[in-house]
Amino acid sequence: MLSKKAIELSLNFIVILIISIIIFGFGVRFIQKLSSQATELQEITTSELDERIGDLVCEGSDRVCVGIDRKTIRRTKFDVFGLKIVNILEGQSFDITVARPSPSGYTISNQPIESDDLLWNPKARSVFIEKNEEKNLGIGVQVPADIVSGAYIFDVRIQTADGKPYSNVQKLYVDVP
Numbered sequence: 001m002l003s004k005k006a007i008e009l010s011l012n013f014i015v016i017l018i019i020s021i022i023i024f025g026f027g028v029r030f031i032q033k034l035s036s037q038a039t040e041l042q043e044i045t046t047s048e049l050d051e052r053i054g055d056l057v058c059e060g061s062d063r064v065c066v067g068i069d070r071k072t073i074r075r076t077k078f079d080v081f082g083l084k085i086v087n088i089l090e091g092q093s094f095d096i097t098v099a100r101p102s103p104s105g106y107t108i109s110n111q112p113i114e115s116d117d118l119l120w121n122p123k124a125r126s127v128f129i130e131k132n133e134e135k136n137l138g139i140g141v142q143v144p145a146d147i148v149s150g151a152y153i154f155d156v157r158i159q160t161a162d163g164k165p166y167s168n169v170q171k172l173y174v175d176v177p
Contacts, residue, residue: 063088064158064167071141072175078142081172085137085158087129093161097124098139098154098172105152105174117144118152118174126161141174151175 067082085094098120103112119142129135139156154172159165 062086064170066156066170066172069171070173070175072177073141073143074177075143075147076145078140079174081139081141083137083139083156083170084134085127085129085166086134087131089131089160091128091130091133093126093128094166095124095126095159095161096122096137097157097159098122099157101153101155105150107148107150113148113150113152116147116152118142118147119144120154139172141172143174143176147176149176 062084063086065084065086067084069081071079071081073079083096085096087094100118103114104116104118105113107113121140125137127135127137139154141154152174154174156170156172157165158167158170
């Protein structure tokens, strides 16, 4: 009788051990899959940025439009701003420059931020647009872990290939909680 109970207890232990190993394997696979999907800003190409932008809400008469000009991005996170350019001139290249003004933002206590480590891509790019065509572009921003909470500002300038401004300077705002 005693040996039957011991065998049953041993079998129960083996079953629990096998189930534990399977659950541990699923956990390792989940963590590995989650970490392999994490993408850094430097690894994303401009064409991937353009694909990630959402629908832009623009009026029909705007030559240059930013869909959402203010986004809240948490530390270590990444988000994309959408920019639409409608060419009403002859087909030509447009130079898009994304730069930081001075001061580059303001802390929660309304103190100016002179420098920070925000990453954005692309800083400058050129795109050809035919007459009466439109192009949707993406501007990616990544917030580092050690940044001060506040509102950060980006200036987006669009010029024709001959250096003339195509629109007013567009402002993008990143709020870091």
